[in-house]
Amino acid sequence: MPALDKKDLEILKLLQQNARMTIKEISEKVHLSTTPVHERIKRMEESGVIKQYVTLLNASKVGKGLMVICYVSLRQHSKNAGEKFIKGILEMTEVLECLTISGEFDFMLKVAVADMDEYYNFHVNKLSNIENVGNVQSVFVMGVVKMTQQLV
Amino acid sequence: MPALDKKDLEILKLLQQNARMTIKEISEKVHLSTTPVHERIKRMEESGVIKQYVTLLNASKVGKGLMVICYVSLRQHSKNAGEKFIKGILEMTEVLECLTISGEFDFMLKVAVADMDEYYNFHVNKLSNIENVGNVQSVFVMGVVKMTQQLV
């Protein structure tokens, strides 16, 4: 995979802001014809630079008004215990993000639910039900100051 | 804004997974013609249910190999101090996310940088340089188990 040049980065910048921008519009903005823009995008998709095109929704308008950051430590740190936890997490649609982190806890989750009742149910009946889940700590998101994925 | 029906949710599910899916392809998958699909999408864009179409990149392939979660508390909690902090954060391209949270700290940031040198520079020369920034604690992301925005 060759390095990204200036035009590639310009194209990525535009696509990050609007994944549905047409190739024609991109080509006008970066001062190329449609052919090279089309080829560059295809190349970046194939090389994995472009991971996915996604649509962001307004969380509260689709009934996900509460966001919670949730720290989890496992009781055991065997390979098996970790794998079971990960398998459980991947199946839970409430969990948007799961990161392995340094420090006191093993995992950090970002959880999106409708309200506190639903979060309580998630905590008690789903998360704590996974084998080996030890300490769990919840931090509630009160406001979103910034939320972007714009890497370049 | 009328509530979302089953077809709307089906369309949103598809667009969340692939924002560049054509209206024609969506219409085939949800068993409608292009006209109502086009109208439903337009309506959901206008009502704000659909916030944005974005492209996700492979962070390490665009030179952002290190992700850090960073907790910040302010020394003062006046309206002015908070606004200055937010203004600074919005300008820093390294900061992908900034949430106001419950608990010991005021803000949680998600920061994407190339490497530890760049993070050190961000911490010392950018973040700590904002007036009123008090305690800062960094948690390093060692792995990504799950990372999605799929709300419905």
Next chain:
DNA sequence: AATGAAACTAGTAGCCT
């Protein structure tokens, strides 16, 4: 590695049911 044109495919709007 880009251009321009040609062939194909999709988006959009009006009209009908």
Next chain:
DNA sequence: AGGCTACTAGTTTCATT
């Protein structure tokens, strides 16, 4: 509110430079 049709616009490939 959804389908059909016709028109407009975008995508994709190819010959050419």
